[in-house]
Amino acid sequence: MTPQEAADQTEIDPTVPPSGTGCAECLDTGGWWVHLRRCAACGHVGCCDTSPAQHATAHFQATGHPIIRSFEPGEGWYFDYRTSRMSNGPELAPPACHPESQPVPGPEGNVPTDWQAHLN
Secondary structure (H helix, E strand, O other): OOHHHHHHHOOOOOOOOOOOOOOHHHHHHOOOEOOEEEEOOOOOEEEOOOOOOOHHHHHHHHHOOOEEEEOOOOOOOEEEOOOOEEEOOOOOOOOOOOOOOOOOOEOOOOOOOOHHHHOO
16 A cells, blocks of 8 residues: 555545435436546545536535545446545445446436537
C-alpha cells in the first residue's frame, strides 16, 4: 500500500451503507443518470460526471468527501477527486451496487429517448 492509499483509508468508512439504490438528488428532482458513484465516507449515492447533473462531484465539492467508489454491478474501483487517481480499497457495507435489474441509464421512466445527446 502506498502512503497515499494509507491516507485514503482514513477517509473511508466501510460500515456506512449506501444512501439508496439511485442518485439521491436525481430521484428527488425527477432527473436521471448514466452511472452511479458512492461516497466512501458517508454512503451518499450520486450520478457520475457523464450524467447531466454530476451529483457525485457536487457532493464532493459541498462536503469535502474526496473518495468515491463505483456503485455499478461488477465494479469495485475507488476514485480520489483530489488526485484524479483510481485505486483499490476495502469492501463497503452492502449493497455494493445498485440492483442489477435497474436499467442503465436510469431510473426507468425518467431517461429521455435522446439521452445520449445530453451526456457531458
